[in-house]
Amino acid sequence: MKIITIVGARPQFIKAAVISRVIAKTPGIEEVIIHTGQHYDTNMSDIFFEEMGIPRPNYNLNVNGLGHGAMTGQMMEKIEKVLLDEKPDWVLVYGDTNSTLAGAITAKKLNIPLAHVEAGLRSFNMKMPEEVNRILTDRISDILFCPTETAVTNLLKEGFSNFGTTIEMCGDVMYDAALYYSEKRKKPSANIPDEFILATVHRAENTDDPRKLGSIFSALNNISRKIPVVIPLHPRTKIKLEQAGFNFEGSKIVFIPPTGYLEMVWMLGESRLVMTDSGGLQKEAFFFKKHCVVLREETEWTELIEDKMNFLAGSDSSKIEKTVETALTLGKTDFSKGFYGDGNAGEKIINSLLTKNINR
Amino acid sequence: MKKLFLIAGARPNFMKIAPLMHALKGHPYINPILVHTGQHYDLKMSEQFFIDLNIPAPDINLEVGSASHAVQTARIMERFEQACLEHKPDIVMVVGDVNSTAACSMVSSKLGINTIHYEAGLRSNDRSMPEEINRLVTDAISDYFFTTSIDANENLLREGVSPSKISMVGNLMIDSLVANLGKASSSSLKFTLLNKPKEVALGSDFQKSGYCVLTFHRPSNVDNFDSLSRLLSIWGEMSEKLPLIFPVHPRTYKNIQNFGLHKNIEKYPNLFFIEPLGYLQFINLVHNSMFVLTDSGGIQEETTYLNLPCLTIRPNTERPVTVWEGSNKLIKIEEIITETENIIKGNGKKGKRPKYWDGRSAGRIVKILETL
Numbered sequence: 155m156k157i158i159t160i161v162g163a164r165p166q167f168i169k170a171a172v173i174s175r176v177i178a179k180t181p182g183i184e185e186v187i188i189h190t191g192q193h194y195d196t197n198m199s200d201i202f203f204e205e206m207g208i209p210r211p212n213y214n215l216n217v218n219g220l221g222h223g224a225m226t227g228q229m230m231e232k233i234e235k236v237l238l239d240e241k242p243d244w245v246l247v248y249g250d251t252n253s254t255l256a257g258a259i260t261a262k263k264l265n266i267p268l269a270h271v272e273a274g275l276r277s278f279n280m281k282m283p284e285e286v287n288r289i290l291t292d293r294i295s296d297i298l299f300c301p302t303e304t305a306v307t308n309l310l311k312e313g314f315s316n317f318g319t320t321i322e323m324c325g326d327v328m329y330d331a332a333l334y335y336s337e338k339r340k341k342p343s344a345n346i347p348d349e350f351i352l353a354t355v356h357r358a359e360n361t362d363d364p365r366k367l368g369s370i371f372s373a374l375n376n377i378s379r380k381i382p383v384v385i386p387l388h389p390r391t392k393i394k395l396e397q398a399g400f401n402f403e404g405s406k407i408v409f410i411p412p413t414g415y416l417e418m419v420w421m422l423g424e425s426r427l428v429m430t431d432s433g434g435l436q437k438e439a440f441f442f443k444k445h446c447v448v449l450r451e452e453t454e455w456t457e458l459i460e461d462k463m464n465f466l467a468g469s470d471s472s473k474i475e476k477t478v479e480t481a482l483t484l485g486k487t488d489f490s491k492g493f494y495g496d497g498n499a500g501e502k503i504i505n506s507l508l509t510k511n512i513n514r
Numbered sequence: 515m516k517k518l519f520l521i522a523g524a525r526p527n528f529m530k531i532a533p534l535m536h537a538l539k540g541h542p543y544i545n546p547i548l549v550h551t552g553q554h555y556d557l558k559m560s561e562q563f564f565i566d567l568n569i570p571a572p573d574i575n576l577e578v579g580s581a582s583h584a585v586q587t588a589r590i591m592e593r594f595e596q597a598c599l600e601h602k603p604d605i606v607m608v609v610g611d612v613n614s615t616a617a618c619s620m621v622s623s624k625l626g627i628n629t630i631h632y633e634a635g636l637r638s639n640d641r642s643m644p645e646e647i648n649r650l651v652t653d654a655i656s657d658y659f660f661t662t663s664i665d666a667n668e669n670l671l672r673e674g675v676s677p678s679k680i681s682m683v684g685n686l687m688i689d690s691l692v693a694n695l696g697k698a699s700s701s702s703l704k705f706t707l708l709n710k711p712k713e714v715a716l717g718s719d720f721q722k723s724g725y726c727v728l729t730f731h732r733p734s735n736v737d738n739f740d741s742l743s744r745l746l747s748i749w750g751e752m753s754e755k756l757p758l759i760f761p762v763h764p765r766t767y768k769n770i771q772n773f774g775l776h777k778n779i780e781k782y783p784n785l786f787f788i789e790p791l792g793y794l795q796f797i798n799l800v801h802n803s804m805f806v807l808t809d810s811g812g813i814q815e816e817t818t819y820l821n822l823p824c825l826t827i828r829p830n831t832e833r834p835v836t837v838w839e840g841s842n843k844l845i846k847i848e849e850i851i852t853e854t855e856n857i858i859k860g861n862g863k864k865g866k867r868p869k870y871w872d873g874r875s876a877g878r879i880v881k882i883l884e885t886l
Contacts, residue, residue: 223595
């Protein structure tokens with residue numbers, strides 16, 4: 155059985171590596187990895203691949219830095235060539251980026267079976283291009299591997315039980331990844347206080363709006379006076395803060411350079427609390443048994459909100475401060491609920507593809 | 515003024531767009547802009563279409579030309595994105611199920627432009643057909659859904675689309691047909707054969723209600739030797755019972771020649787291969803025929819309106835209303851001869867016109883557009 159994995163953004167490499175590690179110990183499966191080049195990132199150097207145990211892509215399509223339509227289009231052209239050469243039994247796509255969509259459409263136009271990992275997630279906000287990518291990819295996939303029961307429910311509401319496609323709740327590959335990397339966690343080289351809150355702010359809806367950005371960082375400043383907030387600062391956010399006239403000297407926030415994933419895993423483990431607008435980190439906080447204050451008005455991980463693991467705070471400074479205060483005073487919380495499966499999503503996915511392949 | 519992009523890329527798309535262009539002419543606040551993706555490239559074929567349908571040359575031409583599905587979709591996306599950024603339309607309306615439909619709806623949805631799919635909700639439930647993928651993609655992200663039949667509404671509801679976003683408007687292709695049948699009846703039905711320098715004409719070589727029209731274009735039928743040679747011998751056998759007229763796509767005729775099958779045509783004096791026709795000539799040819807044998811989509815609807823028997827060589831159809839209510843029948847290749855004999859004996863399938871297939875769909879659509 156030959157699987158083609160299509161990735162393009164850093165988190166997708168981490169997710170795909172979960173499956174690659176299972177493939178490596180399963181006889182009879184060949185994997186070919188296509189990197190679309192969507193995230194051209196200096197952090198994705200040799201060290202990234204070695205440290206993280208991620209196999210290197212077999213193809214690099216080098217498509218980046220274009221509008222959505224042009225980027226997706228160019229990826230499709232190049233992916234089609236590879237698919238025609240490699241003739242895979244399955245195409246595997248991850249998440250909700252343009253690479254996901256381009257891989258999905260190209261595979262289905264060639265009538266190649268398609269599996270979507272992280273299917274069924276919805277923000278219910280069609281203004282987000284990621285939402286459009288998710289919906290499109292799910293609609294044409296042959297197997298939909300859902301990370302949560304909520305994702306399964308979303309698909310059922312959209313009528314997927316009538317479509318003759320397969321829906322499987324396999325758990326979240328990122329939970330598999332968290333378990334794997336927690337063994338390899340690394341202390342960052344920057345000085346980290348003994349007790350701290352870990353925060354990240356990088357989403358365009360926050361960084362590109364000076365009013366929102368100012369409000370969020372005013373809250374972070376105030377919180378830092380009581381308990382230090384550590385922020386691995388994304389260069390883009392840094393520029394936006396400078397443009398907004400943020401006073402770096404007068405702030406008690408501990409800014410550190412962007413870190414690798416293994417350092418993030420270490421900080422997640424050691425932190426008191428997590429504050430973020432990132433999709434992935436909201437969930438990783440839970441994997442490492444931390445509460446998370448979400449700096450957005452909405453989230454794809456609704457089960458964590460419903461179960462009071464995470465808290466939506468948006469960008470309003472007083473609401474953020476109040477929410478953090480509440481989260482810090484919570485008693486002992488049971489983080490053992492299996493929202494995201496049992497940490498064996500990779501095995502389940504490969505077993506399912508093998509079974510389907512025989513039955514085809 | 516509201517800017518409305520109307521997207522067309524392939525011939526059947528223009529037949530759906532034309533009635534809308536006419537209905538919106540001089541509209542006080544909706545400004546229709548015709549975007550031609552250039553998916554069907556043949557200049558001669560599309561120019562005649564514009565004349566026949568009496569529509570102006572496209573305002574925007576993306577000129578993507580022919581290529582593989584992925585490459586073509588890709589190029590349309592790249593160029594259409596530019597066109598949207600430049601012209602800033604308020605509404606984008608895509609029609610049908612071709613690559614242009616899917617590509618433009620993806621771009622417009624990503625840019626947050628109101629996107630309407632006309633002919634939404636059709637399903638063959640055969641995901642190996644690229645058209646079905648185009649339909650699924652387009653309906654997954656459109657904001658409004660204009661449907662041609664009740665089964666389409668049911669499909670969309672099953673897929674979780676809110677009923678408030680679905681409007682059954684009827685069939686624009688039938689609008690075109692109704693508007694043009696009269697004018698078409700005076701178009702010439704005299705053709706030069708492709709395989710020899712001979713002319714055939716209505717009244718001498720074939721008679722009113724006494725011949726069959728063929729349309730075949732599916733790659734599974736006309737792109738490989740085995741199926742093409744099998745079909746050709748069946749067409750030959752049919753042509754011993756009544757004249758057969760096949761306006762053939764140049765690509766298909768080239769296949770016939772490359773496979774060395776053109777010599778077989780010689781054996782059958784009543785098997786007429788002719789050049790592709792303009793719209794008026796084609797509907798006149800169909801209107802005067804006894805029945806149609808096809809593997810295509812739109813013709814199933816036109817024959818249903820005309821209540822002419824249509825034999826469709828496919829295991830499924832995305833237009834089931836033409837089978838339930840209309841004169842269309844899905845059959846297997848091995849059933850062609852028996853079915854032909856049935857029709858010649860006068861036992862061809864008769865049907866009725868589906869709801870709203872009345873030539874007034876464009877008016878219904880304009881009313882809805884005015885409320886958006």
